Amino acid sequence: MELTGTTTLLVALKAEAQPLIDHYKLKSARQNPFPIYANEQLKIVITGIGKCPSAAALAHTAAFFSVLPNHIWINFGIAGHKDHAIGTAVSVSKVISKSGQQTWYPNLIKLPNTLVKPLTTYDAAVDDYVDDTLCDMEAAGFMSAGSSLHIKSECLFVFKVISDNKLSDAKNITKNLVAGLVKSHISTLEALIKKAEMKVQDVRNWKLEIGSELFEKWHFTQTQKSQLREGIRRFRALDKEILWQDMELDNCATAKDVIENLNRRLQKLLPKF
Amino acid sequence: MSQFPKSTVITCEHYGEIFNRHQQDFRIQKKDPCLILAEKHNKRIMPAPPEYGLNTTHNYYFSHMLNCIYDCRYCFLQGMFRSAHNVIFVNYEDFIEDIRALAVKTREPIWFYSGYDCDSLALDPITEFSKSFIEAVSFIDNVFLELRTKSTQVRKLLEMEPRDNVICAFSLSPTAVIKALEHQAPSLAARLSAAKKLQLAGWPVALRLDPIVFVENFRAEYKFLIEQITEQLDFKKLHSITIGAFRLPKGFFKTVKNLYPEEPLFSSQFNSDNGQVSYEKSTETKILDWCEASLKNCNDCPPIFRQSLG
Numbered sequence: 226m227e228l229t230g231t232t233t234l235l236v237a238l239k240a241e242a243q244p245l246i247d248h249y250k251l252k253s254a255r256q257n258p259f260p261i262y263a264n265e266q267l268k269i270v271i272t273g274i275g276k277c278p279s280a281a282a283l284a285h286t287a288a289f290f291s292v293l294p295n296h297i298w299i300n301f302g303i304a305g306h307k308d309h310a311i312g313t314a315v316s317v318s319k320v321i322s323k324s325g326q327q328t329w330y331p332n333l334i335k336l337p338n339t340l341v342k343p344l345t346t347y348d349a350a351v352d353d354y355v356d357d358t359l360c361d362m363e364a365a366g367f368m369s370a371g372s373s374l375h376i377k378s379e380c381l382f383v384f385k386v387i388s389d390n391k392l393s394d395a396k397n398i399t400k401n402l403v404a405g406l407v408k409s410h411i412s413t414l415e416a417l418i419k420k421a422e423m424k425v426q427d428v429r430n431w432k433l434e435i436g437s438e439l440f441e442k443w444h445f446t447q448t449q450k451s452q453l454r455e456g457i458r459r460f461r462a463l464d465k466e467i468l469w470q471d472m473e474l475d476n477c478a479t480a481k482d483v484i485e486n487l488n489r490r491l492q493k494l495l496p497k498f
Numbered sequence: 499m500s501q502f503p504k505s506t507v508i509t510c511e512h513y514g515e516i517f518n519r520h521q522q523d524f525r526i527q528k529k530d531p532c533l534i535l536a537e538k539h540n541k542r543i544m545p546a547p548p549e550y551g552l553n554t555t556h557n558y559y560f561s562h563m564l565n566c567i568y569d570c571r572y573c574f575l576q577g578m579f580r581s582a583h584n585v586i587f588v589n590y591e592d593f594i595e596d597i598r599a600l601a602v603k604t605r606e607p608i609w610f611y612s613g614y615d616c617d618s619l620a621l622d623p624i625t626e627f628s629k630s631f632i633e634a635v636s637f638i639d640n641v642f643l644e645l646r647t648k649s650t651q652v653r654k655l656l657e658m659e660p661r662d663n664v665i666c667a668f669s670l671s672p673t674a675v676i677k678a679l680e681h682q683a684p685s686l687a688a689r690l691s692a693a694k695k696l697q698l699a700g701w702p703v704a705l706r707l708d709p710i711v712f713v714e715n716f717r718a719e720y721k722f723l724i725e726q727i728t729e730q731l732d733f734k735k736l737h738s739i740t741i742g743a744f745r746l747p748k749g750f751f752k753t754v755k756n757l758y759p760e761e762p763l764f765s766s767q768f769n770s771d772n773g774q775v776s777y778e779k780s781t782e783t784k785i786l787d788w789c790e791a792s793l794k795n796c797n798d799c800p801p802i803f804r805q806s807l808g
Contacts, residue, residue: 295523318508330516333506341506378519379526424526459765495714496762498678 232297232418234269235282237363240403241302242269248411259285267418276322276346276366283370295425298381300331300367301414303388303403304344305395307354310387311402314410315359316417317383319343322365329368331383334420336413344383352394359385380425384417386410443480453480456487463494501624502533512536517564517581525757527582528569538587543596546611552738552803554642556608558600562587562627563616568648569681571761572709575615577750584616586625594634601638610635613646613667620649629654636661646706648683650692660700665737667704668693670727672719675711679763686723690730697732705731708742708805710785711763712777717788724792734798741793742805743785745776782806 236242242262245251251262251269259282260271268290272282283298304315318341320329333341343358346365354360364383371381386406389395435457439445445453472490477483499507510516513536546557564585565575576582587593601608612618612631622628628645632655635641646667655666671679673686684692697703705727713719727733744763746754748770755764769778776782786804793799 295526318506319510328510328515330508330510330519333508335506341508343508372521375521377521377523377526379523424529425523458759462760462762462765491765492767494765495712495716496678496766497714498674498762 230263230266230268230296231293231422232267232299233286233292234267234299234301234414235272235279235286235363235367236269236300236302237272237274237279238302238403239271240400241407242271244404244407244411245269245414248408261286272363275362276348276369279363279366280370281366283367284374287374287376295377295380297418297421297425298367298371298376299414299417299421300364300381300383302361302363302385303398303406304359304361304364304385305351305354305389306342306359306387307357307391309340309342309390311390311393312406312409313387314339314413315342315344315385315387316340317342317344317359317364317385320364320368320383321345321358322369323347325365325369327365327369329365329372329381330378331364331368331381332379332421332424334382334417334424336416336420339413344385350395352396354391359387361385380421382417382421384414439483443477443483445480449480449484452484453487456484456491459491460487460494463491463496499535505533510534513585517579517583517585520580522580522582524576524580524582528576531565532583534583534585535588536585537589538592542587542593543600543610546609546614549805550611550614552609552740552801554609555606556600556604557611558597558609559611559614560593560597561615562590562593562612562625562631563621565615566617567620568617568683570648570683571679571681571754571758571763572711572744572746574746574750576757577746577753578615584621586621590627590630590634594631597631597635597641598638601635601641605640607640607642609642609644611644611646613644617647617649618645619647619651619655619666622649622651622654626654629658632658632661632664636664644704648680648689650684650688652692652696655696655701656699660696660702662702665702665704666693666696667706667737667740669706669708670723671707671711672723674715674719675713679711686726690726694730697735702737703731703735704737705739707789708740709744710741710789711744712766712781712785716785720789721792724796728796733796734800736800738801738803739793739799740803740805741786741789743777743782745774745782745806748773748775751775 246262249267251264254261254263262269270282270286272279316333316339318333323345344364345358345360347360351360388398474483477486513534543558543560546559597610643664644667648669668689676686693703768775790802793802
């Protein structure tokens, strides 16, 4: 399915997603196995609570939808912390799986009025807030799946808003509280997405386009296609003034002639600084 | 840590958890690398590759840092490391102990090269690498220390008495090459100025024209570089000059080409024999012959060493 876009947010709860769906005017793209809402730039996947659903939702989205190289993946949602005030935004620097004793390091972007903290993912809701880390139930699943799917660590982010602490534990969390917390941090989330996009932008920009007319005119074997691709890459890098398409190829009878013609031209080119 | 009061500190068990993990994007990281402080527990001092020495018998290299704050497009570190983060190993005393232990095993000169996996001096004001190592090992008679750098951070050296057995080796390229390929590195004029200050203070200075890049107007660019060297520095007092044409291990070349497919340098006509990507043998010989001859044409030329694939 074509569902382009540059960023995907994975949230556990519909209550976390709804303010974002409303704000970005996202349309429902599908409901099963995970509800997905999308516009041209952004999609939101509602994963459900827990490590496994979070991991499964990331794997499903990455596998079944066409995503650009360096697509940005953000695990967003609420989390607890013993001391920090409810409503505090936190960029997560380190994710620890309590049960698996594994550790991951998501990419980190510093944002105004946002703390940086490690996070521990538990298998069940906790109310004792032992460590000086955030606690949630999804981030480790998100990071584990991202890592298994060979998503670059630079493209994985975990961003949380404190919803409970020692003074007001998880039992006090309501849909309205969650929606309010998310709403109040939409601008911070936007800043995160913008900065993340900027980081990966120039890596995405370089595309090698080979016109289909070449393949219509001559028959290239797979090896020749690879030689052609490499030749065109080199030509484009070495000669920014002449398009390779402008080369005189009419006299070429076969694909082999095209490649030889290209290589002859390349032999004469040196880097110009 | 006190020098970075505003930094965010993230603790980890071992630097490899971050530095060696899979699925990292060197190019993205290089835009905004982290600083990792770590201890190096083993393999601190390594035998230098055969082509690395200056016709000397006992050659070792060591790296108090991994990666470099500069972003030279030809650098093999881009292909060797998965991460672009900068690692500083803080257990200098262990490195120094290892150097001492190796030095007592022979009475012959024993060379230790720094600047293989990093720039030796680029972060010297923060790391105090030069002061720590020079004060600790330069009094050992048979020890020679080479600090390879593109940096202008020579203040710590200038505060010390010069040592005959500590050589600062400056990597130089023509200005056009620096502008195109040595991103964030000091200008040629700045490097020559730093080298001159050291020479005037009595420190042995060496030059490394490596890698030499075969570009359009190659002769004019490198001729002008040699002129600037001879104008700025006391040529006859230079410890040595090494020259080497651009080359990379095949695997590293493939990695860096994939990282920067638009880079003209990686689109030149190369050979890939014996696991190395380099200019065709005839081109490489032509480049090195011309450079060597041009340097030798200058009065009182110091010893020249060729770094090539053999």
